[in-house]
Amino acid sequence: MNIDDIFSQRKRRWNKLISVRKSTESQERECPRCKHSTPVRMLAANHWICGECNYYFSMTPKDRLELVCDDDSFKELYAKLKSSDPLHFPEYEKKLESCRRKTGQQDAVVTGICKIADKRAAIAVLDSRFLMxxxxxxxxxxxxxxxxxxxKKKLPLIIFSASGGARMQEGLFSLMQMAKTGAAIEKYKEAGGLFISCLTNPTTGGVSASFASLGDIILAEPDALICFAGPRVIEQTIGQKLxxxxxxxEFLLEHGMVDRIVERGELRDVLARILAMHTK
Ligand SMILES: [Zn+2]
Known part of the structure; x- marks a missing residue:
């Protein structure tokens, strides 16, 4: 390769880098509710809330952990656990691979330990980008x-749910997780553990019907859909408008299923206060 080739190769790489940087800087996301487009960096600075109509975009586990945890305090656990394809479900392996590439995670939840206002906690965040x-x-x-x-470590437990429910590609193996997680949480609570369940949009199906509803304290984000079967399914079944x-x-708060609705801007403070009240 001669010197001109090397220079033109470098120039190409450099131009590519600049164009990638420009495209992420100018990238916009459209709000599903008010259709207003906002630059991604502004959305990120505003905790992924639409400045026009207050719509809550879903957050990645990374953004969520950055929002609530003390800087550099999160340590991930069990990151390498990987789903197999027990039923040889058509296309499942392929979908798993593409979700792994998209999210950089092996599956739909990130788990670990962190500190919030200097109080230690175990924390899990579900990722709605990974097979819902x-x-x-x-x-x-x-x-x-x-x-x-x-x-075992006498830590409070915080779980952020965002889920379409049980994973149909794993059939009965998925449904078994409802009983398994429910039993583990009950055992933890009986031994005096504090479980704070945070419901975000959407928390539905087998997740809403298992661990997500078992919090000692149940927090929810504004306007989050929280249900077992979605409104469309119910309307079609009973033939009535809901x-x-x-x-x-807000509906669940009025009916006693949720303890408090917490806006993202105050989320970290609210968690810190709960932890301070309940831990020594
Ligand atoms: Zn909006």
Missing amino acids: GSMGTVVGEKIVRLTEYAG PEGFQRA
Whole structure:
């Protein structure tokens, strides 16, 4: 390769780098509710909330952990657990691979330990980008391992849910995780553990019907959909229109299923206060 080739290769690489940087700087996301487009960096600075209509975009585990944990305090556990394809479900392996590439994670939950305002806690965040945050064997197993770890180390447990429910590609193996996670959480609570469940949009199906509803304290984000079967399914089944705001966080708060609705801006403070009250 002669010197001109090397220079032109470098120039190409340099131009590519600049164009990638420009494209992420100018990238915009459209709000699904008000259709207003906002630059990604502004959304990120505003905790992924639409400045026009207050719509809550879903957050990645990384953004969520950055929002609530003390700087550099998060240590990931069980990151390498990986789903197999027990039913040889068509296309499942392929979908898993593409989700792994997209998220950089092996499955739909990130688990670990952290500090919040200097109080230690075990924390899990489900990721709705990974097969809709569905609970298969790995999500169930990671929640159980983290809960048992929290029990052994006498740590409070915080779980952020965002899930479409059980993972259909793992059939019965998925459904078993409901009982498994529920039993582990109950055992943890009986031994005096504090479980704070944070429901984000959407928390549905087998996740809402297992560990997510078992919090000693249940927090929810504004307007989050929280339900077992979604409104469309219920309407089709009973042939009736549902009341306004049905299955939204505010509706559940009014009906005693949620303890408090917490805006993202105050989330870290609220968690810190709960931890300070309940831990020595
Ligand atoms: Zn909006």
